[in-house]
Amino acid sequence: MDSGQVNKRNGNRYAILRALQFDGPSRRGQIARKYGIRQSSVTGIAAELLQAGLIREQQPGNSRSLLELDTSRFHALVGNLTPAFCRIACVYLDGRIAESREISLVHALDAPAILDTVARGFAECLAEGDGRILGLGLAMPGTVDPGLGRCIYAARLQWRNLAVADELRRRLGFDVFIDNDVRCQLWSSVWFERLAPALGNTIYLSVHQGLACAMIMNGRRIIGEHCAAGEIGHVRVGEEGRLCHCGRTDCLEAYCSVPAILSEIERIRPTMNLKTASNLADEAEEDPLVLNVLDRAARRLARALAGLIAVTDPHTLVIGTADRRFSTILHDLLKRHLYTELIGLSGNDAQLVVADSVEDSALRGVAGLVIDRAFAIGSPQAD
Secondary structure, eight states: OOOHHHHHHHHHHHHHHHHOOOOOOOOSHHHHHHOOHHHHHHHHHHHHHHHHTTTSSTTTTTSSEEEOOOTSSEEEEEEEEEESSEEEEEEEOOOOOEEEEEEOTTOOOOOHHHHHHHHHHHHHHHHHHOSSSEEEEEOOOOOETTTTEEEEEEETTTEEEEEEHHHHHHHHHHHHEEEEEHHHHHHHHTTSOOOOSSOOOOEEESSSSSSSEEEEEEEEEEOOSOOOTTTTGGSBBSSSSOBTTTSOOOTTTHHHHHHHHHHHHHOOOOOOOOOSSHHHHHHHHHOOHHHHHHHHHHHHHHHHHHHHHHHHHEEEEEOOOSSSSHHHHHHHHHHOOOOHTTTGGGGGEEEEEEEHHHHHHHHHHHHHHHHHHHHHOOOOOOO
C-alpha cells in the first residue's frame, strides 16, 4: 500500500477502536454504516485487532457477533503526581485500576529528586509487569504543555519551565505522556465514565486542593494558546486580601478550594477540626454554619462560571472533588446559583453531573489519553 492508503487504513482502525470505546459492543456492519467505512475494510481491520488481542468477539468465530474491546489484557501504566506523593497504577481499557501503589515524596526536596523517585516507581512497575503496556503517562498539577511534555509552571511543586517528559525519558528509556491533572480528570469523565456525550461540549470543574476547569469543545480538548485554558482558579474575585498559594491575593481558589473553605470554617469556629472534603460533607448535613460557608463558596463559583458557560454553551458541566457526597452537595448549591446567574440564557440548559473522585479520575484520565494515543498511532502486535 502507498502512504495514502496506509494513512486511510490507520484512520479507519482508529475510528473502529474509538467506536468500540464510545459506543460499546457493535457489529461490523453497524460500525461500517455509522462511520462510513467499507464493510470489507472493517472486517479486515477487525481481524488484525482480534489477532493482536485488543478486541474480541462475544461469540468467538461468528462473523455476525458483536465486537468489543478486550479489557482483560492491555493497559496503560500511569501516575498522578502531587506535592506529597505520586500514585502509580495500571489502568485497563475499561478504566479498571489495578496494582496501585503510592510513593511518598516527603524526602524528595527538589525537581530532580522528585523525578528520580517517580522514575524508580515506573521502573519497578515495568519490571514486574507482563509487557502488555500501551504506554506510560503522568498527570500533574500546574500549567502543562502536553505537546512538548513540559511543565510551564506548577506553584505547588515550585517548578517552572521543566521538560518533564524529556527528564523521565532520560531516566527510563521510554516516552511518558504528560498532561495537567484537571484535563485528565475531564478526559476520564468522557472516556470512561460517559458522563457527557462522546466528545460533546463539556466543562469540567475540579474543586480540590486547587480549583480549575477543563473543556472539550466541538470534539476537541481545549488546551489554550499558553496551555492555561480553564485556569479560573487564579481569576481575582474578592477584596479581602486572602493569600493564594500562587503568591497573589483574592484568587477564586483562595475562596472556593477545599483548603480555603476549611480555613474559613476554622476562622469562624476554631473548635471545629475539619480536614477533608469528606469531613465537610459529614458536617454540612448536620451543621447550618458549614452549609452556609459552602453556599457562599458555591455562589462565588457560580459567578465565575457563568461567563464561561454563557460563552461556550456546554451540554454538560461535570463537578469533581475528592468525595462524592461533597460533590453532590456542591452540585445542588451550584445548580441553584447558576440558575440565578444565567436566568433567561440557554446556559441554564446545561446538565450538571457528578464525577468520580479526582484522584481516581486523574489516573483514569491520563490512562485514557495514553490509550487514545496508542489507538491512533498503532496497535500492539499479537503475542
